[in-house]
Amino acid sequence: MEQEIPIDETGIEAGSSYDSSAERTKKRALLIQHTDNTSITTKIPVYLEWYGISYSILQENMNVQKNKESELESGKIKLSILENIHGCANPGEILAIMGPSGCGKTTLLNLLVDRLGNKGVQGTITINGLKPTKKSMRCLAYCTQDDVFFPQLTVKDTLTFTARLRLPRDVPYHDKLKRVDAIMQLLNLTKSAHTKIGDYRIRGISGGERKRVSIASELLTDPGVIMLDEPTTGLDAALALELIKILKEFAIQQRKTIIIVIHQPSSQVFEIVDKLMLVCDGRMVYFGERANAADYLANQGFKCHPNYNIADYILELLTDDKSKQQLIDSYAHQVRDDPTGKQVVEKYSHRKRDDNNMKEAPSILEYDYRGPTFAQQLSILIERTFKQSSKEILSTIELSQMFGLIVMFCLIWFRIPFTDKGIHDRISSLFSIIVIWSFGTFFEAVTTFPMDLDMLSKERYSHSYRLSAYFLSKQIAELPLIILKPAFFTIVIYWVTGLLPDFGRFLAYLAVILINSLASQGFGYFLGASLLDVQKCISAGTVFMLAFTLLSGFYVKHLPPGLTWLKYLSFMTYTFSLNLQIQLDTPKAQFQCSSPESGHVYLCELLGYNNTIPGTVVLENERYTELSCLLFYVK
Numbered sequence: 337m338e339q340e341i342p343i344d345e346t347g348i349e350a351g352s353s354y355d356s357s358a359e360r361t362k363k364r365a366l367l368i369q370h371t372d373n374t375s376i377t378t379k380i381p382v383y384l385e386w387y388g389i390s391y392s393i394l395q396e397n398m399n400v401q402k403n404k405e406s407e408l409e410s411g412k413i414k415l416s417i418l419e420n421i422h423g424c425a426n427p428g429e430i431l432a433i434m435g436p437s438g439c440g441k442t443t444l445l446n447l448l449v450d451r452l453g454n455k456g457v458q459g460t461i462t463i464n465g466l467k468p469t470k471k472s473m474r475c476l477a478y479c480t481q482d483d484v485f486f487p488q489l490t491v492k493d494t495l496t497f498t499a500r501l502r503l504p505r506d507v508p509y510h511d512k513l514k515r516v517d518a519i520m521q522l523l524n525l526t527k528s529a530h531t532k533i534g535d536y537r538i539r540g541i542s543g544g545e546r547k548r549v550s551i552a553s554e555l556l557t558d559p560g561v562i563m564l565d566e567p568t569t570g571l572d573a574a575l576a577l578e579l580i581k582i583l584k585e586f587a588i589q590q591r592k593t594i595i596i597v598i599h600q601p602s603s604q605v606f607e608i609v610d611k612l613m614l615v616c617d618g619r620m621v622y623f624g625e626r627a628n629a630a631d632y633l634a635n636q637g638f639k640c641h642p643n644y645n646i647a648d649y650i651l652e653l654l655t656d657d658k659s660k661q662q663l664i665d666s667y668a669h670q671v672r673d674d675p676t677g678k679q680v681v682e683k684y685s686h687r688k689r690d691d692n693n694m695k696e697a698p699s700i701l702e703y704d705y706r707g708p709t710f711a712q713q714l715s716i717l718i719e720r721t722f723k724q725s726s727k728e729i730l731s732t733i734e735l736s737q738m739f740g741l742i743v744m745f746c747l748i749w750f751r752i753p754f755t756d757k758g759i760h761d762r763i764s765s766l767f768s769i770i771v772i773w774s775f776g777t778f779f780e781a782v783t784t785f786p787m788d789l790d791m792l793s794k795e796r797y798s799h800s801y802r803l804s805a806y807f808l809s810k811q812i813a814e815l816p817l818i819i820l821k822p823a824f825f826t827i828v829i830y831w832v833t834g835l836l837p838d839f840g841r842f843l844a845y846l847a848v849i850l851i852n853s854l855a856s857q858g859f860g861y862f863l864g865a866s867l868l869d870v871q872k873c874i875s876a877g878t879v880f881m882l883a884f885t886l887l888s889g890f891y892v893k894h895l896p897p898g899l900t901w902l903k904y905l906s907f908m909t910y911t912f913s914l915n916l917q918i919q920l921d922t923p924k925a926q927f928q929c930s931s932p933e934s935g936h937v938y939l940c941e942l943l944g945y946n947n948t949i950p951g952t953v954v955l956e957n958e959r960y961t962e963l964s965c966l967l968f969y970v971k
């Protein structure tokens with residue numbers, strides 16, 4: 337029988353003493369056991385090894401110190417970021433990578449997960465002794481320094497969607513949910529399960545909680561290797577220690593391979609780590625057992641005082657020019673007969689290298705990961721997009737803006753009279769609705785892709801779904817949301833402003849406004865996906881939309897000769913023309929002639945009508961193919 341772990345709402349208070357809490361240790365072990373049922377790595381451990389790794393980039397030589405030897409003909413110079421780096425990470429262990437800021441730790445992680453491409457990269461990386469493949473790379477999870485999330489989703493929603501998208505399809509739904517609950521308990525996130533993630537605009541969870549959500553997202557997908565870039569940043573000392581203990585427990589119980597980049601660990605955190613890799617200025621300073629690091633440094637003439645935190649001491653040594661150079665040189669001297677560091681890796685790797693053990697390696701490559709089907713991905717993404725976008729599109733600010741516009745319309749155009757005096761106001765109100773919902777929908781759509789880009793690339797790196805599923809889900813989920821506001825607005829305004837009291841024409845009018853909104857959305861998506869930059873999208877979008885407004889036939893009736901075709905580029909031209917026809921092209925549209933006023937000449941007087949003037953006379957003769965042209969913009 338599976339053991340149920342009661343959800344502890346209180347979790348652990350920051351600052352409490354975890355170390356002495358035997359109960360907490362027991363509970364942590366139980367919770368990890370609880371996530372064990374679906375773990376693949378328990379059966380297939382993953383050994384990651386790398387040696388001879390160098391990475392360089394080309395840079396304009398004005399930005400960096402001139403180095404004659406590396407200067408290239410193109411005027412660029414080769415900037416070495418990493419030089420001959422080696423190391424390995426074993427299942428059941430934590431490897432800590434330490435070094436001063438800018439020494440290349442993040443670059444190394446990016447290289448290990450193949451995020452930098454091949455340019456400027458040298459060296460060998462193996463997974464279970466074999467060259468990484470697309471399939472075996474699935475075993476690597478990477479938790480970056482900058483966490484990206486959908487701000488409107490809660491912690492639980494975020495983790496649940498991740499589990500549904502990334503766990504194999506044969507894991508039952510309720511097991512996925514159980515796993516999410518267990519991970520939340522483990523990382524002390526149960527208290528904030530229903531809090532929004534938030535961002536700079538929306539108040540959400542704290543920075544430390546954000547970090548833990550990011551780690552939870554990776555842990556729950558059951559990778560063989562977990563790489564974490566500064567996982568303890570933003571956590572207080574007690575939470576940092578608890579997190580490292582959790583990672584260690586995962587490593588031991590589920591045979592996970594854990595690599596962490598860590599800045600200034602407390603001595604307790606440092607003690608938990610198994611292997612240590614020290615890097616400085618992109619070069620090796622030490623690789624080996626963490627427990628031997630102090631002796632190694634002492635042998636180099638840098639003995640740490642017993643009362644001093646060894647991790648702090650290491651960082652002090654690596655930031656001092658003299659000591660760091662001495663340490664880099666002595667390590668290079670030590671491995672002088674092993675140019676790539678392969679022998680060092682072989683010494684510290686626990687992977688058995690005899691033929692018998694090779695059965696472990698193919699198994700990871702043969703492991704047939706079967707994630708959600710395309711249809712499942714689509715439905716999960718639609719649900720997620722709807723949850724995220726509905727809160728944005730129908731936010732209080734957005735709804736207040738709409739009600740504000742309704743009030744403004746009511747004040748300006750309340751029951752426009754059916755007189756020749758009111759014709760201009762009537763046409764202006766028709767045009768204003770088009771402008772409002774063209775701009776509103778366009779600017780909602782144009783920023784969608786650029787704003788999702790970080791999230792999209794993060795999830796694409798982890799092969800969470802197919803790109804087509806993402807695009808399709810976006811369109812489907814946002815469609816009802818995009819048309820909801822213009823539909824409500826038009827229904828109210830049509831009757832308040834006193835447009836033609838004919839139900840059929842009202843429906844036609846509403847349909848045209850909604851199609852216009854979809855056309856505007858389609859154009860917004862197109863521009864957003866082409867430019868993929870919020871600033872560029874807003875600048876270019878403003879120019880395009882203003883041009884479309886000016887060309888739509890309301891402001892400019894006579895374009896300069898040779899440029900008249902420009903008006904056909906604007907989807908607003910068709911919408912405006914169609915709505916004019918709906919309102920005017922009927923015998924029901926009759927406008928009373930006003931009595932002459934001094935200083936004003938109205939349409940009746942101008943065209944020689946005495947009692948009423950028909951709408952058809954008012955209508956400009958533009959009824960060709962507006963609807964089909966408008967539909968072109970929708971997709």
Ligand SMILES: Nc1ncnc2c1ncn2[C@@H]1O[C@H](COP(=O)(O)OP(=O)(O)OP(=O)(O)O)[C@@H](O)[C@H]1O
Binds near residue numbers: 436437440441442443
């Ligand atoms: N594409 C790039 N162009 C220019 N410089 C780069 C590029 N990538 C990395 N660098 C440089 O390489 C060095 C290593 O960067 P990296 O981010 O790996 O350091 P880090 O050790 O992770 O630093 P931190 O601890 O501050 O995160 C830095 O000096 C960085 O400016």
